Amino acid sequence: MAYMCENCKKVTVAGRTQTHHRGVAGKRWKKRAAMTLRVFRPNLQKATITVSGVSKQVKLCTSCIRKFKKEGKIKTYKTRTSFVGTLA
Numbered sequence: 001m002a003y004m005c006e007n008c009k010k011v012t013v014a015g016r017t018q019t020h021h022r023g024v025a026g027k028r029w030k031k032r033a034a035m036t037l038r039v040f041r042p043n044l045q046k047a048t049i050t051v052s053g054v055s056k057q058v059k060l061c062t063s064c065i066r067k068f069k070k071e072g073k074i075k076t077y078k079t080r081t082s083f084v085g086t087l088a
Helices: 062-071 080-087
Strands: 013-018 035-040 044-051 054-061
Touching: 044 062, 054 062
Parallel strands: none
Antiparallel strands: 013 035, 044 054
């Protein structure tokens, strides 16, 4: 699968959204709220990690990036906001 975290194997999942609104001024709608299909995707980022002394670039979800930062496998992880400060 292309859109998958390489550590925890988190993938795209299909689901539904449904609105739970009432009608105007608190009255009920005559028809039921429609359910629409949608896709839930993991927040994947490219990160360079070091595993047994070897650097490797992988696609990780943000929860795995946080875990690897705590373990010390990712030394510096540059986000988009860190580049903005260096340009000015």
